[in-house]
Structure formats: structure tokens, C-alpha cells
Amino acid sequence: MNWKTFVALLWRDARVARRNVVPLLLQTFLQPMMFVFIFGRVMVSSGYMPAAYKSLLLPGIMAISMVFTGVWAVAMPLIAEFQFTHEIEDRLLAPIENDWIAIEKVLFGAAQAVVAGLGVIPAAWVLLRPGLELNLPSPLTFAVVTLLVALFSACGGLALGCSVGQNQIGLMFSMVLTPMIFFGCTYYPWSALANFPILQKAVLVNPLVYASEGLRGTLVPQFPHLPIVAVLLALLIFDSLLLMVGLRQFRHKAVT
Amino acid sequence: MIAGIRTHELRKVYTSAPPLAAGGGFGPRRKSKNQPAREVVALDGLSLNVTGGEIFGLLGPNGAGKSTTVGILTTRVRPTSGQAWIGEYDVWAQQVEVKRLIGVVGQRPNLDFALTAREILVFHGAYFGIDTRTRTTRATELLDRFKLSDRADQLVRGFSGGMMQRLAIARAMMHDPQVLFLDEPSAGLDPQTRLLLWEIIREYNQSGKTILLTTHNMEEADALCQRLAIIDHGRNIALGTPAELKASVPGGFLLRLRFGTHSPALFEQLKTLVGVREVRVQDDGDSNADVYADRGGSLVSEIANLAATTSVELSDVHISEPSLENLFLHHTGRSLRE
Numbered sequence: 158m159n160w161k162t163f164v165a166l167l168w169r170d171a172r173v174a175r176r177n178v179v180p181l182l183l184q185t186f187l188q189p190m191m192f193v194f195i196f197g198r199v200m201v202s203s204g205y206m207p208a209a210y211k212s213l214l215l216p217g218i219m220a221i222s223m224v225f226t227g228v229w230a231v232a233m234p235l236i237a238e239f240q241f242t243h244e245i246e247d248r249l250l251a252p253i254e255n256d257w258i259a260i261e262k263v264l265f266g267a268a269q270a271v272v273a274g275l276g277v278i279p280a281a282w283v284l285l286r287p288g289l290e291l292n293l294p295s296p297l298t299f300a301v302v303t304l305l306v307a308l309f310s311a312c313g314g315l316a317l318g319c320s321v322g323q324n325q326i327g328l329m330f331s332m333v334l335t336p337m338i339f340f341g342c343t344y345y346p347w348s349a350l351a352n353f354p355i356l357q358k359a360v361l362v363n364p365l366v367y368a369s370e371g372l373r374g375t376l377v378p379q380f381p382h383l384p385i386v387a388v389l390l391a392l393l394i395f396d397s398l399l400l401m402v403g404l405r406q407f408r409h410k411a412v413t
Numbered sequence: 414m415i416a417g418i419r420t421h422e423l424r425k426v427y428t429s430a431p432p433l434a435a436g437g438g439f440g441p442r443r444k445s446k447n448q449p450a451r452e453v454v455a456l457d458g459l460s461l462n463v464t465g466g467e468i469f470g471l472l473g474p475n476g477a478g479k480s481t482t483v484g485i486l487t488t489r490v491r492p493t494s495g496q497a498w499i500g501e502y503d504v505w506a507q508q509v510e511v512k513r514l515i516g517v518v519g520q521r522p523n524l525d526f527a528l529t530a531r532e533i534l535v536f537h538g539a540y541f542g543i544d545t546r547t548r549t550t551r552a553t554e555l556l557d558r559f560k561l562s563d564r565a566d567q568l569v570r571g572f573s574g575g576m577m578q579r580l581a582i583a584r585a586m587m588h589d590p591q592v593l594f595l596d597e598p599s600a601g602l603d604p605q606t607r608l609l610l611w612e613i614i615r616e617y618n619q620s621g622k623t624i625l626l627t628t629h630n631m632e633e634a635d636a637l638c639q640r641l642a643i644i645d646h647g648r649n650i651a652l653g654t655p656a657e658l659k660a661s662v663p664g665g666f667l668l669r670l671r672f673g674t675h676s677p678a679l680f681e682q683l684k685t686l687v688g689v690r691e692v693r694v695q696d697d698g699d700s701n702a703d704v705y706a707d708r709g710g711s712l713v714s715e716i717a718n719l720a721a722t723t724s725v726e727l728s729d730v731h732i733s734e735p736s737l738e739n740l741f742l743h744h745t746g747r748s749l750r751e
Contacts, residue, residue: 159509159542161539161542162539162540162541162542165536165539165540165542166540168536168539169525169528169536169539172528172532172536173527173528176527177527242523242524242525242526243519243522243523244523244524244525244526244527245523246489246519246523247523247524247525247533247537247540247584248540249488249489250487250488250489250512250515250517251512251540251541252509252510252512252513252540252541252542253509253512254508254509255508411489412488412489412490412491413427413484413489413490413491
């Protein structure tokens with residue numbers, strides 16, 4: 158591993174991100190903010206939702222925002238660079254093992270996901286106050302969960318970005334991301350599925366469930382949530398699995 | 414010592430499975446296990462030995478295996494069998510060391526569309542660990558050399574094809590590689606830029622670098638390369654300096670003749686004309702003949718006379734002077750342009 162090359166690759170992505178900072182911010186925060194506003198403010202103040210829903214909703218929105226950003230930040234450039242512009246070829250010829258080029262993408266995507274996740278908190282706090290009750294019993298556990306969620310989304314982006322053809326991008330969102338979000342315990346806690354026992358078991362294959370429940374358990378532990386140990390373990394497994402699949406797909410793309 | 418290039422019995426077979434199935438993830442699978450994947454043999458035992466410091470050309474028609482060879486030598490294509498070395502490094506086993514030694518200009522544009530021309534060069538330098546000051550200076554020099562200074566700080570999205578090609582070559586030279594690969598470097602360039610490019614390639618070679626270029630342009634191969642390999646169907650069919658190769662064609666001149674009717678007797682008589690070295694009757698159109706001779710135009714009247722005395726109509730004559738095209742035709746029976 159050649160750290161000078163690795164840092165230069167990160168630096169290149171940072172330069173591109175800085176150049177696109179306004180569209181990037183809009184893309185990251187606009188949707189979650191509208192969601193928070195409608196469900197946390199409009200629905201609650203009009204009495205259709207109880208006041209506690211504000212706090213219950215926030216970790217789920219945070220998880221969606223992170224997963225969406227991480228997948229988008231890694232998958233979309235990979236699809237474009239491998240299939241349209243071929244611009245990744247210059248980096249594949251840089252003096253570093255190809256795997257590190259993929260890992261750099263994952264790290265940069267994960268960093269963007271962390272920003273997207275943490276950025277939701279102050280923005281939501283402004284929109285939802287008063288009545289937002291955040292508790293942070295263990296900042297360290299929260300940080301670990303956030304990091305694992307960011308990595309899972311970026312690794313997922315790597316696996317998807319190297320598996321999806323250019324004409325399947327729409328399908329990737331409607332067939333993979335949308336069901337993941339709706340069955341990902343984002344808008345409701347996992348325990349709310351108790352009336353649907355089969356569904357409740359089935360959604361456990363969805364990594365987003367652990368992301369939402371983990372953030373819920375570390376940010377608003379007053380609501381029911383999955384045990385943190387189970388969440389950490391599951392996220393760790395999904396992170397490693399998606400990274401392995403992603404790297405394998407990346408190698409197939411990088412070398413013919 | 415300047416790094417050279419060596420390949421031993423390189424073979425590459427592409428299986429045209431759908432690209433998604435390669436990963437076994439989400440793509441459609443082959444319907445039946447018994448149905449064999451269609452195989453395309455791109456390289457069929459190619460051995461080359463490029464000495465350090467020479468400009469070596471791979472000449473051949475489209476699909477001959479030139480780009481696959483470059484792909485293997487630049488770590489982007491995995492050989493099915495055989496080995497390749499850049500300098501002392503095995504290309505497949507020591508990829509990072511190899512990548513450090515080489516600069517590559519691909520056949521299709523692959524510039525970083527999110528960056529400006531200058532940033533492309535500077536980041537490329539950074540990937541190779543060149544310090545900030547050196548890479549900034551070198552980028553400015555190269556932009557100047559390739560006449561791109563006035564657009565240096567614009568995104569490359571709006572560049573013309575020629576400008577992109579020039580920038581791609583500048584980028585490949587940015588880290589001063591010992592071995593430079595140029596895959597069809599002058600495709601799409603106007604004649605003036607082509608001359609600039611040739612000059613830059615020669616200059617770079619004179620500073621002690623090895624250059625391997627692929628082309629199907631004989632003029633370019635002739636003007637630029639010290640040695641050439643002519644490739645067809647993934648095999649090396651001739652090797653030598655352009656002069657040696659041209660001299661290896663019997664006579665040098667080629668007269669392509671077409672007759673109204675097929676007459677074996679006439680073809681026999683053609684062989685007796687003074688200066689004719691070889692007559693090849695083409696397999697498919699049997700009233701066509703290729704005459705290799707050491708003179709061109711002066712033979713035409715004699716051929717026409719012969720045809721007239723045997724009552725065969727001579728319907729078309731095409732004379733080419735000694736060229737690599739003739740050589741390719743002599744070895745393969747096909748034109749480079751076909």
C-alpha cells in the first residue's frame with residue numbers, strides 16, 4: 158500500500174466534492190429536511206401524529222440520509238467512470254494495488270455519509286424544536302454505530318456501483334433502495350412490526366433495520382429498539398460482507 | 414539500464430459472457446451449463462522483445478490484438494496464458510512496480526471530466542508521489558509543450574477530440590515514465606497536430622525512453638518506428654525495421670490486376686515477364702491477380718499486351734509502390750484497410 162497515492166486519490170475526490178458543494182448539499186439535505194418538516198412538524202402540530210413521533214422519526218431519517226448519501230456517493234461515480242467516461246482508468250494506472258482504489262472510494266463515501274447523518278441532527282433540531290428529546294447516553298457507542306452505518310452504506314455503494322449497468326440505475330433505486338428504506342424500520346421501530354410476525358422476521362435481512370435501530374438505541378433510547386450488541390454485530394457482518402462482494406465486483410470491472 | 418518490454422507466448426481468449434454474469438451477482442446467467450460460452454481468441458501466442466530505448470510499433474488491422482497486447486502490458490487485461498515483463502518486473506505478479514515504470518495513452522478518451530486540464534496533470538503527478546513544486550512546474554511545461562496553456566484552467570468537458578488526445582499524452586508523460594504506451598496515438602488528430610505529436614514522441618525517445626505504439630497507419634509506422642511487428646489474428650507475422658520489412662516483399666512493387674475472364678495460361682505467362690517476382694491468384698475472385706515485381710508502371714503495357722494476345726480483357730490495374738501495406742498484403746492476402 159502506497160499512502161502517498163492513497164492520499165492523492167482522497168485529495169482528488171475532495172477537490173471534486175468542493176467544486177460541487179452546493180448541489181451536493183441540496184442533494185444530501187433537501188429531502189430529509191422536507192420529510193422532517195412534513196412528518197415531524199406539520200403532522201404533529203395538526204394532531205395527526207403524537208408529539209413523541211418527532212424524536213422517534215429523527216434516527217430513521219438520519220439512517221436514510223446516510224445510506225442514500227453513501228450509496229449515491231460511491232455507486233454513481235463508479236457507474237459513470239467505468240461505463241461512460243472511463244476516467245477511472247487513470248487511477249487504475251496509479252502505482253497502488255487496485256483494491257486500495259476501491260477502498261479509497263469507500264472511505265470517501267463513508268465520510269460523506271457521516272456528514273450527511275450528523276448534519277441532519279442540527280437541521281432537524283431547528284425544524285422540530287420544541288419537543289425533540291434527544292438523549293445521548295453513550296457518545297462512544299453512538300459514534301461507533303454511526304461509523305458502521307456509514308461504512309455499510311459506502312460498501313453497499315461499491316457493490317451496487319460495480320454490479321449495476323448504466324441502464325439499470327433507475328431499477329437500482331426502485332428495486333433495492335426504496336424497499337430497503339420502507340422495510341428498514343426507518344419511520345417506525347422494529348417492535349411496531351409485532352402484529353406482522355413473518356414480516357418482522359423477514360426484515361432482519363435488511364441491513365438498514367440495524368442502522369435505524371442502532372441510531373434509535375443510541376440517540377433516543379427511551380423508545381423500544383433492538384439490543385445494541387446485536388446491532389453492532391449485524392452491522393459488522395454486513396460491512397464485511399458488502400466490502401468483500403464490492404471488492405470482488407470492482408476487480409472484475411478493473412481487469413478484463 | 415532502460416526498461417524494455419518482453420512477452421512470451423501471450424494468449425488471451427475473451428469469453429463473451431454478459432458482463433454482469435462475470436460477477437455472479439445480479440445479472441442473467443447462461444441458460445444452460447452445456448451451452449459453451451462464445452470464445453474470441455484475441456492473442457494466440459504472441460512473443461515480443463522490445464529493447465530498452467527503442468520506438469517499437471505494433472502494426473495490424475482492427476481486431477488484430479494490438480490493444481489487447483497493450484492492455485496486458487499495462488495491467489488492465491489478464492492474460493489467459495503466457496507471461497509479460499516490463500524491465501525486470503513480471504507484469505501480472507508485480508503490478509505496482511510495473512505501473513510506476515509505464516505511462517499509457519489509451520485508445521478511447523479517459524480524461525477526468527470533473528477536473529481542469531491543469532488539475533488532471535497535477536493530480537496524476539500526485540498519484541505518482543511527485544512533490545508539489547515539481548508537479549506544478551512540470552504541468553505548466555507540458556501544457557505549454559502541447560499548446561494547451563490557454564485552456565489550462567478549464568474543465569476538459571468542452572475540449573475538442575484533438576485537445577483531449579494531446580492532454581492524454583501530456584498526462585502519460587507527466588511522471589516521466591521509462592516506458593510509454595501509445596494506443597493509436599494519432600487517431601482523430603489533424604495533420605499539423607500529428608506532426609507535433611511525432612516530434613514530441615521522437616524527442617521523448619531521444620531522452621532515453623522506450624516507446625511502444627500501435628497503429629494501423631503505415632505512414633506513421635514508417636516515419637516513427639525503429640522496429641515493427643506486424644500482427645494479425647493475435648500472431649506476430651513479421652518483425653524488423655520498416656526498411657527490412659519493405660525489402661522482404663518480393664520486388665517491392667505490387668500490381669493488383671483484374672481480368673474479365675479467368676485464364677490460367679495468362680497467369681503463367683505473367684510470371685515470365687521481366688521483373689515479375691511472384692504472381693498470386695486470389696482464392697475468392699479467381700479473375701484477380703496480385704503481381705509482385707521490382708518495377709511498377711512500365712509493366713502495365715506489357716501486361717496489357719499479354720492480355721490482348723490471349724483475348725482476356727484487363728479491366729482494372731492498381732499499382733502500389735513499396736510500402737508496409739504491400740508487406741501486410743503479401744503476408745496475409747488481406748489489405749490493412751479491410
